[in-house]
Amino acid sequence: MGATSVHRTVDAVWRMESAKVIAALARYVRDVGLAEEMAQDALVQALEQWPEQGVPRNPGAWLMTTAKRRAVDQIRRRENFARKVEEIGRDVQETTPDAAEGIEDEIGDDLLSLMFTACHPVLGTEARVALTLKMLGGLKTEEIARAFLVSDATVAQRIVRAKKTLADAGVPFEVPEGPELASRLASVLEVLYLIFNEGYSATQGDDWLRPELCAEALRLGRVLAELAPKEAEVHGLVALMEIQASRTRARTGPGGEPVLLLEQDRGKWDWLLIGRGLKALERAEALNQPPGPYYVQAALAACHARARKAEDTDWQRIAALYQVLAGISPSPIVELNRAVALSMAFGPAAGLALVDEIAGEKALQGYHLLPSVRGDFLVKLGRTAEAKAEFEKAASLTRNERERTLLLERAASC
Amino acid sequence: MRFMVFVRSPSPLAALHGDALRHAGVLLDAGDLVPGACGVSGYWLIDVRDHEEAVERVKRIGLPACVVEIRQVAVV
Numbered sequence: 001m002g003a004t005s006v007h008r009t010v011d012a013v014w015r016m017e018s019a020k021v022i023a024a025l026a027r028y029v030r031d032v033g034l035a036e037e038m039a040q041d042a043l044v045q046a047l048e049q050w051p052e053q054g055v056p057r058n059p060g061a062w063l064m065t066t067a068k069r070r071a072v073d074q075i076r077r078r079e080n081f082a083r084k085v086e087e088i089g090r091d092v093q094e095t096t097p098d099a100a101e102g103i104e105d106e107i108g109d110d111l112l113s114l115m116f117t118a119c120h121p122v123l124g125t126e127a128r129v130a131l132t133l134k135m136l137g138g139l140k141t142e143e144i145a146r147a148f149l150v151s152d153a154t155v156a157q158r159i160v161r162a163k164k165t166l167a168d169a170g171v172p173f174e175v176p177e178g179p180e181l182a183s184r185l186a187s188v189l190e191v192l193y194l195i196f197n198e199g200y201s202a203t204q205g206d207d208w209l210r211p212e213l214c215a216e217a218l219r220l221g222r223v224l225a226e227l228a229p230k231e232a233e234v235h236g237l238v239a240l241m242e243i244q245a246s247r248t249r250a251r252t253g254p255g256g257e258p259v260l261l262l263e264q265d266r267g268k269w270d271w272l273l274i275g276r277g278l279k280a281l282e283r284a285e286a287l288n289q290p291p292g293p294y295y296v297q298a299a300l301a302a303c304h305a306r307a308r309k310a311e312d313t314d315w316q317r318i319a320a321l322y323q324v325l326a327g328i329s330p331s332p333i334v335e336l337n338r339a340v341a342l343s344m345a346f347g348p349a350a351g352l353a354l355v356d357e358i359a360g361e362k363a364l365q366g367y368h369l370l371p372s373v374r375g376d377f378l379v380k381l382g383r384t385a386e387a388k389a390e391f392e393k394a395a396s397l398t399r400n401e402r403e404r405t406l407l408l409e410r411a412a413s414c
Numbered sequence: 415m416r417f418m419v420f421v422r423s424p425s426p427l428a429a430l431h432g433d434a435l436r437h438a439g440v441l442l443d444a445g446d447l448v449p450g451a452c453g454v455s456g457y458w459l460i461d462v463r464d465h466e467e468a469v470e471r472v473k474r475i476g477l478p479a480c481v482v483e484i485r486q487v488a489v490v
Contacts, residue, residue, distance in 0.1 A: 008464075008466045009466050009470065011466065012463070012464065012466035012467040012469075012470045013470055015463060015467060016438070016467065016470060016471065059470075060474070108437070212463070215461065215463075218439075219438075219439035219440060219461070220439065221439070222436075222439035222440075223437070223438065223439040226436065226437050226439070272442060272443065272459075273442075276442065
């Protein structure tokens with residue numbers, strides 16, 4: 001095996017094993033920052049040794065053992081950590097590459113702890129995202145930087161600060177229990193969905209890594225669903241991401257222009273992912289827990305996914321689900337979406353009535369979709385002069401050139 | 415990237431349930447194929463970053479003596 005080929009293998013092994021190595025080390029040293037540094041040291045040794053000595057039979061266990069030895073070396077230098085040295089030293093003796101399969105169960109709990117730690121609310125959103133991709137996704141700093149269109153130094157700084165914040169705050173390396181679990185889980189789910197959306201919204205541009213973000217969020221969501229199978233919202237989020245990801249190929253036209261959901265060629269949807277999404281939704285439903293926002297959004301996505309043709313869409317169910325969502329996560333945007341669903345289910349007058357109710361909402365001032373949606377309802381009701389004014393207003397508010405052209409065309413046709 | 419992993423073995427393959435792949439979040443689908451002259455066959459469909467990762471993930475599964483073929487899925 002040539003050096004390049006070995007490096008590619010090292011990269012692959014690192015992506016697969018780094019989270020497990022960091023998680024297992026963090027259990028001993030109780031400091032994810034330190035654990036990550038030791039895992040990185042093991043990676044450097046692998047890059048030095050494997051091209052000459054060959055890739056070991058069990059590279060994951062090799063990384064784990066090497067990192068734990070580094071941990072022992074580090075901690076030996078600190079007198080007050082004598083107990084931990086004994087603990088890890090014993091473990092290194094026991095953890096031979098051949099014995100690695102036996103630690104898989106422990107690893108599951110450690111991985112879950114690592115997810116909760118990397119997504120701890122004490123960290124800002126950007127820090128949580130960067131730390132999750134670095135420690136759980138095995139992405140390099142430069143890969144994260146490229147994905148988020150920022151410099152390597154910015155991401156590196158975010159990660160360093162995040163690790164320091166966790167250490168300063170004394171965040172315990174554990175899976176939260178009791179009432180804390182719900183809010184901490186919400187934080188983890190938020191991070192995964194943010195990562196997914198960062199990839200999903202990147203339909204323009206040619207940076208290959210942005211779709212990779214989508215895939216990584218989906219993978220981490222599936223891992224989380226395996227680790228926390230009794231949490232309906234986890235399955236809800238997985239269902240939502242699977243179904244949204246299924247539309248990737250249909251979301252843009254030949255010129256890269258966005259294609260709206262109802263105008264998409266459903267033959268281009270990925271029916272394997274839709275099937276997986278619907279199954280994840282069933283798992284969430286089977287748990288009989290109060291509906292959470294991800295579950296409801298997944299149920300909404302499923303309504304579209306189940307319709308083979310746009311005209312088969314069950315708009316009455318969609319309108320009802322938006323009402324449930326408005327009860328869980330009230331927002332003017334949800335209400336605007338509900339107005340569209342009401343219009344499709346019961347006619348434009350029903351949609352217009354709701355739009356007029358929420359038109360005064362502060363959050364919607366300056367939001368181009370409010371006049372755009374209102375204009376659409378007015379056209380359907382034959383009130384073309386009012387519709388024209390609404391489309392012109394929407395065109396003046398949007399920052400997207402392609403959308404502005406479309407809205408002005410609609411105004412001109414009134 | 416998606417890869418189809420075909421496994422052919424003269425004896426039944428309990429490992430084809432693909433637990434390790436599912437726990438890693440990369441298993442999209444799995445199934446048995448109708449037994450043929452070469453014995454029992456099954457497949458996994460996995461979603462991974464590249465061919466190296468596909469190979470490394472499959473290498474970690476304790477399969478008995480069998481033939482494994484890993485092919486990238488053309489259009490996804």
